[in-house]
Amino acid sequence: METIDIRIDFPAPPREAQQAIEHKFVEKATRAGAINAHVLKKNGHWTYVAEFVDTEKAALFASALTKAIGAVLKVDMKPTSNDTEN
Numbered sequence: 001m002e003t004i005d006i007r008i009d010f011p012a013p014p015r016e017a018q019q020a021i022e023h024k025f026v027e028k029a030t031r032a033g034a035i036n037a038h039v040l041k042k043n044g045h046w047t048y049v050a051e052f053v054d055t056e057k058a059a060l061f062a063s064a065l066t067k068a069i070g071a072v073l074k075v076d077m078k079p080t081s082n083d084t085e086n
Helices: 015-031 055-069
Strands: 003-011 036-042 045-052 078-080
Touching: 003 055, 015 036, 045 055
Parallel strands: none
Antiparallel strands: 003 045, 003 078, 036 045
């Protein structure tokens, strides 16, 4: 099964807000049709990852996310066919 991965890097949010932000991201991505959503945390930066099977749902999610944060983002959407490429 091919998937579309959306990965967005941001500085880590304030500590008191981290759990709520992570939960909200995963919840919204899942409602938008993501088959997997999580946050990778490393060196003061977070990478928000949402994995979709449906390219239209992936594009709509990326568009809505960009609009919600009011920024222009470079979103790397590439089809992958196995876990080693993700």
